[in-house]
Amino acid sequence: MTTIQLPSAKLVVTPPGSASNGVEDPNVESYAPWPVLEKTAGAAKCKYVTRGSMLGDGHFSVVKECMNVYTKDMYALKLVHKNMIKGKLQLIQREVKLLRLVSDKIRQLEKKNFRTLDVFEGHHHVLQLFDYFETSESIALVTQLCDKGDLYERIIENGSLDLNLQVKPYSACLLSVLEFLHSNGVAHRDLKAENVLFRLRVNKNEPEEHHGNFKYDLKAHDVILADFGLATQIDTPGASSNLKEFVGTTSYIAPEIVRCKGVGSMSPEELQKLERYGCPVDIWALGVLTYFMALGYTPFDCDTDEETLECIKKVDYYIDEEMRADPKMKDFWSFLECCFIENAAERPTATSLKHHPFVKDFFVTSASDHSSFILPQVMRKSGSTSSLHSLRQPSRSASSSTLALMSLNFNNTSTSPSAQTSKATSSTYREIRASSRERSLKQVRETLKKTLSMTSLKSANNSISTVQSKLNSTFVLEPKPPVNSLMNGCFSTTPESRSNFSTPRSLSRQSSANSIYVVSQPPATSISSPENEDDDEDMGIVI
Numbered sequence: 001m002t003t004i005q006l007p008s009a010k011l012v013v014t015p016p017g018s019a020s021n022g023v024e025d026p027n028v029e030s031y032a033p034w035p036v037l038e039k040t041a042g043a044a045k046c047k048y049v050t051r052g053s054m055l056g057d058g059h060f061s062v063v064k065e066c067m068n069v070y071t072k073d074m075y076a077l078k079l080v081h082k083n084m085i086k087g088k089l090q091l092i093q094r095e096v097k098l099l100r101l102v103s104d105k106i107r108q109l110e111k112k113n114f115r116t117l118d119v120f121e122g123h124h125h126v127l128q129l130f131d132y133f134e135t136s137e138s139i140a141l142v143t144q145l146c147d148k149g150d151l152y153e154r155i156i157e158n159g160s161l162d163l164n165l166q167v168k169p170y171s172a173c174l175l176s177v178l179e180f181l182h183s184n185g186v187a188h189r190d191l192k193a194e195n196v197l198f199r200l201r202v203n204k205n206e207p208e209e210h211h212g213n214f215k216y217d218l219k220a221h222d223v224i225l226a227d228f229g230l231a232t233q234i235d236t237p238g239a240s241s242n243l244k245e246f247v248g249t250t251s252y253i254a255p256e257i258v259r260c261k262g263v264g265s266m267s268p269e270e271l272q273k274l275e276r277y278g279c280p281v282d283i284w285a286l287g288v289l290t291y292f293m294a295l296g297y298t299p300f301d302c303d304t305d306e307e308t309l310e311c312i313k314k315v316d317y318y319i320d321e322e323m324r325a326d327p328k329m330k331d332f333w334s335f336l337e338c339c340f341i342e343n344a345a346e347r348p349t350a351t352s353l354k355h356h357p358f359v360k361d362f363f364v365t366s367a368s369d370h371s372s373f374i375l376p377q378v379m380r381k382s383g384s385t386s387s388l389h390s391l392r393q394p395s396r397s398a399s400s401s402t403l404a405l406m407s408l409n410f411n412n413t414s415t416s417p418s419a420q421t422s423k424a425t426s427s428t429y430r431e432i433r434a435s436s437r438e439r440s441l442k443q444v445r446e447t448l449k450k451t452l453s454m455t456s457l458k459s460a461n462n463s464i465s466t467v468q469s470k471l472n473s474t475f476v477l478e479p480k481p482p483v484n485s486l487m488n489g490c491f492s493t494t495p496e497s498r499s500n501f502s503t504p505r506s507l508s509r510q511s512s513a514n515s516i517y518v519v520s521q522p523p524a525t526s527i528s529s530p531e532n533e534d535d536d537e538d539m540g541i542v543i
């Protein structure tokens with residue numbers, strides 16, 4: 001049994017037999033050896049300079065804005081602390097491997113100048129890895145800069161997003177990302193608002209040519225799906241165990257992932273019976289995110305994680321009857337219905353969802369296809385108590401698990417929410433909701449904020465505490481990298497230094513010259529010593 005504690009937002013419980021402690025397992029795919037640099041003489045100084053302030057931080061990492069001192073291109077530098085990832089080397093290797101694979105595909109398409117007439121092309125909206133190297137303390141990933149905030153902030157700041165102007169194009173864009181990833185055999189497994197970033201953009205006119213008459217928030221063109229920490233390939237030898245892992249963020253996980261709970265302690269027979277999941281988990285998560293964007297709260301969240309997981313299993317999500325009855329939201333609910341099909345095999349793929357009326361205007365190929373989107377049959381047979389076709393009170397009210405919103409609405413009452421709502425008629429329920437909505441929203445957001453950032457898939461099997469792993473940490477790289485070199489860059493002695501960034505910014509996407517495949521680096525030239533770096537605006541830290 002192996003249990004790994006990831007950042008509190010995530011937990012990975014791996015099935016027995018899968019390597020997760022840095023020790024190679026014969027059943028798990030082996031990772032490619034580190035690339036060897038042609039010219040490396042001693043530890044090099046870094047060609048990137050960083051700002052002192054952080055762009056963000058995760059549980060293992062800090063992310064800072066950085067600049068390549070040669071090209072002046074701006075990037076994000078994610079520094080993963082070695083002493084935080086003891087025993088989890090495989091996870092960071094997996095992230096790097098996935099980012100490399102995806103970045104490689106993106107470059108291939110860019111090289112071919114691949115274009116469709118669709119408004120969004122998925123490969124333009126995936127976080128790119130440009131470089132990576134190791135320092136004595138950290139593993140550093142140089143990625144596309146997305147310093148315009150994330151989708152979570154945007155939703156919370158606004159309460160909810162405009163259905164036509166924002167929710168539709170953002171969902172369409174993410175759908176195109178999923179189509180790109182899935183067609184390349186990659187499941188993201190952690191699609192959520194916090195992982196949708198907005199990139200730095202230089203060419204503001206860039207997408208205009210595709211807009212046509214469709215009016216929407218142009219920020220949709222800046223959407224970037226980030227955090228490949230839980231992403232996995234689905235067709236590799238190691239995929240079998242990866243795709244039985246209990247991973248993700250509670251609010252967003254699909255029923256097939258919920259069924260993997262406790263996988264770490266399952267018997268071989270139970271494990272054998274457990275079906276592996278795949279890319280449809282991302283379609284489910286897209287449904288959750290679309291719902292969150294439109295309504296400002298998530299569909300399955302209850303007071304406790306256990307209740308939330310139960311609701312996910314039963315596809316029991318909260319439906320605001322007023323909104324359900326709104327003809328303008330018909331396509332929205334129908335889109336959700338498709339994403340929330342319990343049986344993953346029957347859930348539409350990203351490619352087929354592009355034809356759905358909710359998003360099809362963004363895909364020229366789908367728009368020209370006049371056949372209407374056919375809802376999978378299984379939906380009509382759905383026996384869920386929270387059926388979207390139900391015009392009765394929201395099914396959540398009848399559930400013993402209480403949605404945060406509802407419990408807040410009924411906070412001042414002496415009877416339980418379910419008792420209350422069972423007495424209330426649809427209209428009185430709506431009135432209560434309407435009057436308490438504003439008052440509750442702040443509290444709901446607080447609850448959600450907590451839920452979304454802290455929610456973890458807690459497991460009784462979780463034996464490695466983060467604190468423990470921090471204390472006992474000794475990072476070991478396996479396979480051992482060649483002396484002085486690692487990854488695409490070098491073993492760097494000066495990974496960080498300060499700069500005022502007086503140079504003009506440019507978009508990292510347009511700098512694929514720094515591709516992770518450029519192994520040989522420019523020869524060392526002027527090198528500023530770390531001691532006097534504060535005197536120098538653009539610290540020349542050079543490989």
Ligand SMILES: Nc1ncnc2c1ncn2[C@@H]1O[C@H](COP(=O)(O)OP(=O)(O)OP(=O)(O)O)[C@@H](O)[C@H]1O
Nearest residue numbers: 007055056057058059060061063076144145146227
């Ligand atoms: N390319 C980027 N550009 C700008 N900000 C970024 C970028 N990548 C990450 N960030 C910021 O840093 C934060 C942490 O990054 P990330 O989620 O990749 O780290 P992590 O260690 O995997 O975190 P966790 O596992 O806790 O989710 C993000 O929430 C985001 O705010």
